[in-house]
Amino acid sequence: MSDPTKFTCLIKWLMTVACLVFSSALSSDNSNIGSAEWSSKELALINSLRLQNLGESPVDPSNRFSGITAAENLGRQIFNDSRFSKNGQVSCSSCHQSEYGFTDSLPRAKGIELTSRRSMPLAGVAYQQWFFWDGRSDSLWSQALSPLENPREHGLSRSRVAELVLTHYRAAYDSIVQTVTNNKLDELTLPLSETKTTEIFVNTGKIIAAFVSTIEHESTLFDEYANATLTNKGDFTKLFSPKEKNGLRLFIGKAQCISCHNGPLFSNGEFHHAGVEDDETLDHGRAAAVELIAQSEFSCYSVWSDASKEKECEHLRFLDTNAQRYYRAFKTPSLRGVAARPPYMHAGQISTLAEVLKNYRAALTRGVSDELRHQDLTNKELEELEAFLATLSPL
Incomplete structure (x- = not known):
């Protein structure tokens, strides 16, 4: 609502x-x-x-890796891996530090460069529907993807994210994806097609989200x-x-x-x-986000979401897009x-x-x-x- x-x-x-x-x-x-x-x-x-x-932490229907222990473990590793940044010095945990309630002590978050908003705390995010200060993401995994591509935060391309996953976490990644999808994986060799690159990029966000969803109050x-x-x-x-x-x-x-x-x-x-x-x-x-959410490349309605578009995306179907109300x-x-x-x-x-x-x-x-x-x-x-x-x- x-x-x-x-x-x-x-x-x-x-x-x-x-x-x-x-x-x-x-x-x-x-x-x-x-x-x-x-x-x-x-x-x-x-x-x-x-x-x-x-109550118990809910499973995200749009994330096929939600609640999978192996995905949570791999997600924790990637969350703390500073190789997933353009300068090799920024990880998710740089801005989401456990000693500060999984945020940091800065007025505005600093990745590769200074950003325009404060880092949000992560405890209990599995129970939330909207992410970022303006709620422009409707899932934890789509939220996790944004900083990776943001030039001020991690500053990576999708192809670089896929390359890092296949170079450093190939065995764990293959095992998780094959187990969850119950399909034999295609042979992955670099350079990847654009579709395969985005698939690995999305799966990386979902695996990170699987871990973050375990952070509780x-x-x-x-x-x-x-x-x-x-x-x-x-x-x-x-x-x-x-x-x-x-x-x-x-x-x-x-x-x-x-x-x-x-x-x-x-x-x-x-x-x-x-x-x-x-x-x-x-x-x-929020005013700048409400009209863009449903059309997002990674929304619940998107081809990358694992949710039932008719039964599990009600938050988008009844989304209030009155920008003036949310100015x-x-x-x-x-x-x-x-x-x-x-x-x-x-x-x-x-x-x-x-x-x-x-x-x-x-x-x-x-x-x-x-x-x-x-x-x-x-x-x-x-x-x-x-x-x-x-x-x-x-x-």
């Missing part, structure tokens, strides 16, 4: 249903002392944010607090400070952060105008681990979480976003929100 208004309505409806169901469950168990500090509605919202409710202090509060197991009173507890109450209540940052991922996966200015060239965000809108990132990965926003324009919160409070009055209505939050409340956000860091 791409219409943000419809999506918001759906989220509110789901939350209402969750509240009713959860409230009923609580009323039948008066021994749940841990829930006494929260209303039934608040408890339902807290429950909706727990990591344990995320880790449990946090919030998850421990939520579990203890909802199950009355453990000393929930000592897990959260009053400041952190107040921040959580604001997050799901008055501040309405949960409107966009909801579910176990703390993100609705949609696109919103966060009220930040670009330092250099004006970035149109300067960017993807809502997950808030899990957010305190450990500054700077913030799509081009790293803001250095600290405290500044982000102040920016959100001022956005409506500055006329830079009509989606953010937080002007009545006090400085104390912003500090409490920041304290809560710090509890979303991995333990």
Whole structure:
């Protein structure tokens, strides 16, 4: 669902249903002392944010290598291999570093050259539908292909990617492709035909995606607090400070952060105008991408996708292409681990979480976003929100 208004309505409806169901469950168990500090509605919202409710990582129907262990292992090797760049110094892990939540500490990503946007974190991406800040890719594997060809990032040609795979990973690649397709491989000799080159290029993206989809979020202090509060197991009173507890109450209540940052991922996966200015060239965000997605060479509709075009590409069939609606809108990132990965926003324009919160409070009055209505939050409340956000860091 791409219409943000419809999506918001759906989220509110789901939350209402969750509240009713959860409230009923609580009323039948008066021994749940841990829930006494929260209303039934608040408890339902807290429950909706727990990591344990995320479920198993989904298999991508457009990627035949998704969920294949051998592909995941080969994907990990290629992900960390700097030979897959024009200068031999840039790998996927150059910008997606595990110590920074699989992003980096730079305002804007730097491959061979400086790019225009910040690196996005990779944990939990298997649960997402759109990729990049503007959502111009509709699969993780098509996203993985773009940096390889981008002259600012890896700077490779498709033929060079195919050559590197066949030179350094031929046995593993052949085994994976032959096993998955159940077909005897054609003899591959260089130079390859254009079609065969693109096939190996695409398969490389799918194999990288198979690995990246295994990168998951880790449990946090919030998850421990939520579990203890909802199950009355453990000393929930000592897990959260009053400041952190107040921040959580604001997050799901008055501040309405949960409107966009909801579910176990703390993100609705949609696109919103966060009220930040670009330092250099004006970035149109999602608006520049919506009309191009379905026609992309590597979309779910393409010949390179393994998905059923009629049954598994609904996100394109019902795609909202109203560019005006998405002018300067960017993807809502997950808030899990957010305190450990500054700077913030799509081009790293803001250095600290405290500044982000102040920016959100001022956005409506500055006329830079009509989606953010937080002007009545006090400085104390912003500090409490920041304290809560710090509890979303991995333990």
